[in-house]
Amino acid sequence: MATIKDVAKLAGVSTSTVSHVLNGTRFVREETCERVENAVRELSYRPSSIARSLKVQQTKTLGMLVTASRNPFFAEVVHGVERQCYKRGYTLFLCNTEGDVQRMEANLDALEEKRVDGMLLLCGEVNNDIITLLEAERSVPIVVFDWGPQSDTVDRIYDNSPHGSRLATEYLINMGHTAIGCVTGPRGRRSAEERLAGFRETMRAAGLPVREEWIVEGDYECEGGVNAINQLHALPEMPTALFVCNDMMAIGLISRAAQLGLHVPQDLSLIGYDDIYIAGYTSPLLTTIHQPKEEIAAMAVDTLIDRLVSKRAKGKMIKIEPSLVERNSVRRLK
Known part of the structure; x- marks a missing residue:
């Protein structure tokens, strides 16, 4: 050579x-x-990229840690991150933690040893062990998606879930529904708690009752939607509409509802959340709350690179605004 x-x-x-x-x-x-x-x-x-990086103290590489999830939302964000890295002249190292805290710690250490300039964390779950790992002093700046410790050093980009849940609930009300239930995400998760709170507040503001038996905890996976409709179908009375707090659960719910002899939206109206790619190909097409995944990904990469260039020490929080996408899964009541 x-x-x-x-x-x-x-x-x-x-x-x-x-x-x-x-x-x-x-x-x-x-x-x-x-x-x-x-x-x-x-x-x-x-x-030699190694020799050049030692000289300029920059490798033009970023690391990204993702927990294992079947939710296409994660894949769409990762795709956007990789695209933005390419546009900005950076190479992306992607690690899958599979929800294992020890593996996450090992990946964090490995990325630092590879001298990545910064790291992005997209994790579906957060617990005290993961927060401890993030709060530990790191040699490179970190941007986290959607969740994370309230830290002065970590940048965080997150969805305005309260606003998104208000959009969803107001849409169902404006379509004439008054008997409305909610399939939540895992309780304790920031996004799940905020979406449920937004649902409750919007119902109260409209003077509509919130029936606790129509609020079912889900898991952000298809199985959560299946379990939710099973539980609701067993009740003496069902709601006419549901705010389902992510699209994966809504898709699982639509499939199981058909097996139970329920038709969407004729018997039950649904609105989801995230606007994953497949939401535009379900039957019926899923009305949902759009999260701008390309914008989220680009913002994360740009924020991290900006911090590298500016040498900014203090972390910041960036809120991304959701919007309504109207399709065919909600019936207008007379």
Whole structure:
């Protein structure tokens, strides 16, 4: 493998001149540049990224940790992050923690050892052990998605869940529904608690009763929607509409409802949350609350790179606003 010294010898210049030509750090005569470029092509020389990173204290790489989840929301965000990294000239190292705290710690350490410039964390679950890992002093800045400790050093990007749940509940009310239930996310999760709180507040503001037997805890997976409709179907009276706090549960609920002889939206109206890609291909097409995943991903990468460039020490919180996507899963009542 050719070295910079080989290029310099063939071109008849110093190694520093080769470096200036390749990096554009100083004016070099056109004739000399041409000799260097010809030597680079002839020797198939590739600069050492390791040597360059040691010199400039930057590797142009970012690390990302994701917990295992079947929710396509995660995959769509990761896709957006990778695309934005490419646009900004960075390489992304992706690690899957599979919900294992020890594996997460090992991945955090491994990414630091690889000298990544910064890290992004997209985790579906958070517990005290994970928070402890995040609060430990790290050598690189960290951006977390949607959840995280209230920290002065960690940047956090999160969805405005209270507003999104108000949009969902108001839409059902405006469509003429008064008997409305809610399938929540796992209780204790910030997003789940905020979406449920937004539902309750909107119902109260409209003067509508909140029936506790129509509030069912889910798990943000299809199984949560299946279990929810089983529980609701066993009641003497069912709601006419449901705010389901993510699309995966709504999809599971639609499938199981059909098996129970219930038709959406004729017998039961549904609105989901997230607007995952497949929501536009369900039967019926799912009305939902859109989370701008591309914007979230781009904002996360840009925030991290901005922090690297500005050397900002203090973390900040960035709120992303959701919006309503109207499709076919909600029936208008007369």
